[in-house]
Amino acid sequence: MTPDVPWLASESALRGDAPHRRGVSTHRHILRTWIAAASVVGLAGCALFGVDALRVILVSLVFTFGVDLMFVMSLRRASSGRLSRTFLIGILAGLTLPADVDWHVAATCGTVSAVVGNVIFGGWLHPALIGRVFVQFLFWQKLSFAGASIALGPVLTAANLFVGDLDQSVRVEHYEGWLETTVPAPADAFELTPPLWSLRQFAQGQVPVDGNFRFEPLLRDEMPPWIDTLIGAVPGGIGETSTLSIVIVGFFLIYRGYLKWQLPVAVLSAAFVAASILPVESGGDYVWFPVFAAEGGRAVGLAYVLYHLTAGQLMLGAFLLAGDVVSSPMRAHGHVVFGIGIGVLTIFMRLYGVLECECYWAILIMNVFVGTIDRFTSRRVLGTAPSEDAVAA
Amino acid sequence: MKHSILTHLLGPRSAFDGGLYLPDRKAGLARRPIQTFHAEGPLHVPLTVRRDLLTETIVRVGDRVVLGQALSRATNDQSVGVHAPASGVITKIERVWTVEDGFLPGAILAPDGSNERMPQHQGWDDESIIVQLAECGVVCDIPRAPLHVVMREAIAAGVTDLIVNAMETEPYLTADLRTLVEFPGRMIDATCELADALGVSRAILAVPFRHRRVVRRLQSEAAGRYVEIVALSNPYPQCHPVMLLKAVLDREVAPGASILSEDAVVLPLSTVRRASDALLSDLPTTHALMTIAGDAVEHAGTYRVPIGTPMSRLARRVGVAVPAAQAVYGGPLTGSALGYDDAVVTPDSKALLLFAKADAARPVPCVRCGWCIEDCPVGIDPPSLMRLESEMVCTDQKRIALKACIECGLCSHVCPSRLPLSETIIRNRIRFAGPEPSTEGGTRH
Numbered sequence: 142m143t144p145d146v147p148w149l150a151s152e153s154a155l156r157g158d159a160p161h162r163r164g165v166s167t168h169r170h171i172l173r174t175w176i177a178a179a180s181v182v183g184l185a186g187c188a189l190f191g192v193d194a195l196r197v198i199l200v201s202l203v204f205t206f207g208v209d210l211m212f213v214m215s216l217r218r219a220s221s222g223r224l225s226r227t228f229l230i231g232i233l234a235g236l237t238l239p240a241d242v243d244w245h246v247a248a249t250c251g252t253v254s255a256v257v258g259n260v261i262f263g264g265w266l267h268p269a270l271i272g273r274v275f276v277q278f279l280f281w282q283k284l285s286f287a288g289a290s291i292a293l294g295p296v297l298t299a300a301n302l303f304v305g306d307l308d309q310s311v312r313v314e315h316y317e318g319w320l321e322t323t324v325p326a327p328a329d330a331f332e333l334t335p336p337l338w339s340l341r342q343f344a345q346g347q348v349p350v351d352g353n354f355r356f357e358p359l360l361r362d363e364m365p366p367w368i369d370t371l372i373g374a375v376p377g378g379i380g381e382t383s384t385l386s387i388v389i390v391g392f393f394l395i396y397r398g399y400l401k402w403q404l405p406v407a408v409l410s411a412a413f414v415a416a417s418i419l420p421v422e423s424g425g426d427y428v429w430f431p432v433f434a435a436e437g438g439r440a441v442g443l444a445y446v447l448y449h450l451t452a453g454q455l456m457l458g459a460f461l462l463a464g465d466v467v468s469s470p471m472r473a474h475g476h477v478v479f480g481i482g483i484g485v486l487t488i489f490m491r492l493y494g495v496l497e498c499e500c501y502w503a504i505l506i507m508n509v510f511v512g513t514i515d516r517f518t519s520r521r522v523l524g525t526a527p528s529e530d531a532v533a534a
Numbered sequence: 535m536k537h538s539i540l541t542h543l544l545g546p547r548s549a550f551d552g553g554l555y556l557p558d559r560k561a562g563l564a565r566r567p568i569q570t571f572h573a574e575g576p577l578h579v580p581l582t583v584r585r586d587l588l589t590e591t592i593v594r595v596g597d598r599v600v601l602g603q604a605l606s607r608a609t610n611d612q613s614v615g616v617h618a619p620a621s622g623v624i625t626k627i628e629r630v631w632t633v634e635d636g637f638l639p640g641a642i643l644a645p646d647g648s649n650e651r652m653p654q655h656q657g658w659d660d661e662s663i664i665v666q667l668a669e670c671g672v673v674c675d676i677p678r679a680p681l682h683v684v685m686r687e688a689i690a691a692g693v694t695d696l697i698v699n700a701m702e703t704e705p706y707l708t709a710d711l712r713t714l715v716e717f718p719g720r721m722i723d724a725t726c727e728l729a730d731a732l733g734v735s736r737a738i739l740a741v742p743f744r745h746r747r748v749v750r751r752l753q754s755e756a757a758g759r760y761v762e763i764v765a766l767s768n769p770y771p772q773c774h775p776v777m778l779l780k781a782v783l784d785r786e787v788a789p790g791a792s793i794l795s796e797d798a799v800v801l802p803l804s805t806v807r808r809a810s811d812a813l814l815s816d817l818p819t820t821h822a823l824m825t826i827a828g829d830a831v832e833h834a835g836t837y838r839v840p841i842g843t844p845m846s847r848l849a850r851r852v853g854v855a856v857p858a859a860q861a862v863y864g865g866p867l868t869g870s871a872l873g874y875d876d877a878v879v880t881p882d883s884k885a886l887l888l889f890a891k892a893d894a895a896r897p898v899p900c901v902r903c904g905w906c907i908e909d910c911p912v913g914i915d916p917p918s919l920m921r922l923e924s925e926m927v928c929t930d931q932k933r934i935a936l937k938a939c940i941e942c943g944l945c946s947h948v949c950p951s952r953l954p955l956s957e958t959i960i961r962n963r964i965r966f967a968g969p970e971p972s973t974e975g976g977t978r979h
């Protein structure tokens with residue numbers, strides 16, 4: 142090597158603080174991966190609910206992003222991290238809405254997410270969920286089950302994925318399951334009862350008992366086959382129902398290390414346990430430990446509990462909403478506590494509460510306790526005794 | 535260490551909470567044998583090893599010296615002299631730039647290419663080991679002090695355990711690994727000698743389990759000897775003395791205290807290697823063993839380099855593929871910037887890393903991912919300490935946390951928001967927790 146070749150590109154090569162090499166995951170990678178994950182779930186929603194779903198997601202996204210962008214520009218406080226997060230929030234807010242809402246519902250949801258969630262609260266309560274529960278109150282005639290004698294929602298048939306029109310829906314007399322049943326020619330979609338509504342009715346004793354059978358009428362007459370709730374072919378929010386796609390992207394996020402596996406595991410197992418234990422009202426009295434119920438030689442109790450996990454909201458909440466980095470605890474131990482809280486509160490509110498969107502409320506309630514959880518799960522500093530002060534710090 | 539079949543297959547578990555298995559980037563690099571650089575061109579030899587250690591220069595301009603001849607002499611028993619890294623003529627006495635100490639008094643030595651060296655005395659048993667170490671100018675890396683001073687303090691503190699640290703878990707660094715591959719017997723012998731001099735009841739050599747062949751070789755060398763070989767899992771920063779003490783002896787050092795307070799002394803393998811030259815061959819320290827690597831380097835490897843070689847010449851000797859956008863002295867996580875391109879090699883230099891790209895990114899606000907907290911080896915909460923930057927007062931817990939930080943740099947390394955966490959902690963430690971305890975005896979570098 143000849144000595145006159147420069148060995149340093151510039152003077153700045155001689156400066157800098159340790160560490161000189163950084164890890165490869167930046168906030169950009171994290172947010173991009175999350176946005177991709179949310180989009181995959183959105184795509185599954187578009188398949189099941191048609192282009193209407195795409196319209197809702199886009200409106201929500203445009204309003205969330207636009208309002209936040211206006212705020213950021215007016216304060217001249219741009220940071221790339223903030224806007225990519227707003228983008229994610231916009232998609233997530235869209236995923237929580239049903240596909241057949243008017244565009245102004247989605248627009249309100251996005252605007253409130255940005256203004257209240259992002260700007261006023263600074264993001265420590267999940268912004269998308271703030272927007273969602275707000276529109277739940279504002280547009281309750283459309284979104285709420287309350288008061289209706291029977292709730293109905295549309296979902297496209299297997300033959301009309303993506304392209305079908307949700308307005309062309311019919312109610313089928315003998316519904317055998319999404320894959321097995323067909324609709325008469327001009328219609329594109331089924332009109333079905335949302336499984337969440339059925340579960341709530343059942344817990345309040347609204348499903349009549351059939352002889353000795355308490356669970357059988359629910360499972361036989363009210364609920365779609367369990368496999369449908371896995372695919373997501375049931376009415377509900379765009380991204381709420383397709384359990385399969387949520388689990389797949391959730392695993393991908395966990396594999397990349399952008400979601401702590403403890404969180405979905407804690408949420409789902411806590412919900413499982415809570416649904417297994419908490420009593421349901423049936424035929425005038427309370428049935429404790431519904432999971433052990435067996436009727437006609439079938440483990441109907443277990444089926445009932447599994448429906449609770451996959452009927453809607455909980456899966457999206459456990460994998461994509463609760464795991465939001467900003468509004469969840471710092472440590473894995475904290476995520477376990479946080480997740481247990483979400484799981485139990487969700488089932489509790491679903492069984493006895495009047496608020497709908499129970500999973501979203503549960504996440505918002507647990508968001509409030511994140512600071513407390515962080516304090517109680519702080520680590521012991523090496524070489525010091527575990528002390529009360531460390532907790533009180 | 536218990537070894538079940540499972541540990542054989544998977545390796546031992548990590549011995550402390552936190553830490554991270556970094557991509558080690560040693561493949562290939564570690565397979566190349568150690569090569570010696572012969573002095574070409576003038577050497578800028580610093581005449582003392584630390585700014586506050588006084589020495590008396592005993593050569594003058596125009597003197598001819600031979601390899602290993604003393605250039606300076608200690609003026610008190612805290613200090614050590616420096617020996618000529620090559621035969622040649624002293625052309626100038628002027629200050630030289632070192633990365634750790636800034637300008638030091640130095641001598642410019644023009645090598646004449648002869649292989650002449652000071653005669654070696656095979657038996658020096660009339661002197662004690664400690665005197666021999668001082669005569670040969672052996673220095674210790676952590677704490678940065680002459681080895682005989684470290685040994686004297688350890689003996690005064692009544693240590694019962696000696697741990698030799700060959701963990702080297704930082705990416706790129708290969709000097710310790712190459713030493714173990716090439717001189718396993720000598721390392722064991724020198725460890726025994728040092729353990730004898732310290733009067734400890736246990737001498738332990740800690741090596742990474744993942745280099746299984748090295749571990750087996752060492753175990754057979756150490757059979758029937760005084761030294762125990764302990765193979766550890768190697769998450770970063772297992773190489774730090776505090777983490778090593780926790781892993782090997784399960785003792786925890788109080789925040790800010792020295793390792794000696796736990797009755798143990800941890801010596802880096804590089805120090806033992808220099809001691810082995812002094813004790814087994816009566817050779818003074820004249821060369822540093824350095825890893826020269828990074829993606830801007832053509833012939834990365836482990837090199838034995840004469841003290842006083844300027845870094846720029848070192849870089850050209852190994853070949854720079856592209857001009858480096860970042861030059862690091864030491865490991866990628868704990869090293870320092872060169873500061874000045876005339877920096878020279880000192881006895882405790884361990885690496886020169888040249889990177890084609892600087893790793894800079896604009897920080898954004900904390901996203902509360904918790905990675906820094908989960909990975910911190912001592913269990914402190916870096917973002918909360920980061921906020922100290924804008925605060926005027928510091929609570930007691932935070933002061934303890936500031937002192938407990940071992941400056942491993944892992945929090946800044948993992949932070950996806952690219953926040954300068956460890957840098958801020960180090961700054962605030964000086965602001966709130968007072969200056970570091972003096973490097974003598976304080977093993978938290």
Ligand code: SF4
Pocket residue numbers: 909910911912913914916938939940941942943944945946955956959
């Ligand atoms: S530099 Fe300090 S705070 Fe950061 S990970 Fe290392 S010990 Fe923890």
Ligand code: SF4
Pocket residue numbers: 899900901902903904905906907916917945948949950951952953955
């Ligand atoms: S690693 Fe960075 S972004 Fe994550 S919690 Fe720590 S400081 Fe915040």
